[in-house]
Amino acid sequence: MPPRTLLSLVAGLLFGLGLAISRMIDPAKVLGFLDISGNWDPSLAFVMAGAVSVAAVGFRLGARRARPLLDMDFHGSTRTAVDRPLVVGAALFGIGWGLIGYCPGPALASLLLGRRETWIFVAAMILGMAAHRLYERRAAVSRRQGSEAT
Amino acid sequence: MENFTPVSAVIGGALIGLSAALLWLMNGRIAGISGILGGLARARHEDRTWRIAFLAGLIAAPLLYSLVASSAPITIASSPLLLISAGLLVGFGTRLGGGCTSGHGVCGIARLSRRSLVATAVFMLSAMVVVFLMRHGLGA
Numbered sequence: 001m002p003p004r005t006l007l008s009l010v011a012g013l014l015f016g017l018g019l020a021i022s023r024m025i026d027p028a029k030v031l032g033f034l035d036i037s038g039n040w041d042p043s044l045a046f047v048m049a050g051a052v053s054v055a056a057v058g059f060r061l062g063a064r065r066a067r068p069l070l071d072m073d074f075h076g077s078t079r080t081a082v083d084r085p086l087v088v089g090a091a092l093f094g095i096g097w098g099l100i101g102y103c104p105g106p107a108l109a110s111l112l113l114g115r116r117e118t119w120i121f122v123a124a125m126i127l128g129m130a131a132h133r134l135y136e137r138r139a140a141v142s143r144r145q146g147s148e149a150t
Numbered sequence: 151m152e153n154f155t156p157v158s159a160v161i162g163g164a165l166i167g168l169s170a171a172l173l174w175l176m177n178g179r180i181a182g183i184s185g186i187l188g189g190l191a192r193a194r195h196e197d198r199t200w201r202i203a204f205l206a207g208l209i210a211a212p213l214l215y216s217l218v219a220s221s222a223p224i225t226i227a228s229s230p231l232l233l234i235s236a237g238l239l240v241g242f243g244t245r246l247g248g249g250c251t252s253g254h255g256v257c258g259i260a261r262l263s264r265r266s267l268v269a270t271a272v273f274m275l276s277a278m279v280v281v282f283l284m285r286h287g288l289g290a
Contacts, residue, residue, distance in 0.1 A: 007176045008200040012207025014169035020212035022162025028225035032153050034281040043159040050163025055260035058171020068178035075178050082268045089247020094273035096239025098280030099232055103251040105183040110224055112213040117226045121237040128241020129188045
């Protein structure tokens with residue numbers, strides 16, 4: 001297996017292990033955090049704090065390098081504008097997240113834990129992603145047509 | 151707050167952070183799950199391989215963990231209508247907004263990206279409002 005592929009596999013395993021140990025794979029646990037007016041469970045904030053602190057060290061180390069160890073370039077986003085798609089997209093995502101308690105990582109990570117509901121959610125999520133791809137293409141076409149008309 | 155589990159939360163979180171740090175330092179990639187999955191559709195050859203490897207690890211790890219450590223089953227709503235609407239919103243919303251809890255919430259905030267800080271505040275807030283309405287609002 002090429003080093004980059006192996007590294008990705010290890011990173012995926014670590015990510016899934018982190019979700020399992022912190023119980024973020026359980027939608028009830030996540031909803032316990034999102035329900036601030038009930039019997040509040042702050043665990044998710046501690047997961048985020050732990051993850052952000054360790055990841056920040058990685059990004060600080062990365063900032064000193066011209067390129068990553070196993071690839072030619074860093075492939076991070078360079079966008080900086082806070083625009084409408086960002087805010088609308090985040091709001092829609094939040095609504096879906098609150099309805100069930102699944103965001104993409106935990107949903108995928110619990111696929112093999114034996115619940116049919118997880119598969120229904122993941123199938124719909126992939127459909128939603130495909131719908132966005134379609135929407136983006138149509139927007140690109142109408143932009144082209146718009147610029148031809150003017 | 152009797153469900154609060156700070157120790158396992160921080161340990162699990164640190165592992166997620168380690169995953170993100172490794173993927174960035176070694177491969178120069180962001181450990182954003184919606185981006186890795188959503189990008190599969192347009193990815194070719196090599197760009198596809200690392201995505202599949204990461205997702206395979208992500209999916210396999212909790213099952214492997216449940217074989218060595220005793221873990222409680224997950225609790226999830228069973229209404230197909232709710233599951234499908236939520237899935238569609240999460241899929242479409244994360245792609246439109248360019249990230250989810252991992253891409254914006256972990257990696258973006260760790261990089262101090264303003265876009266990610268805004269996105270994380272927005273999806274946290276909208277999710278909390280929805281949970282409030284579902285549990286204590288009109289439907290309750």
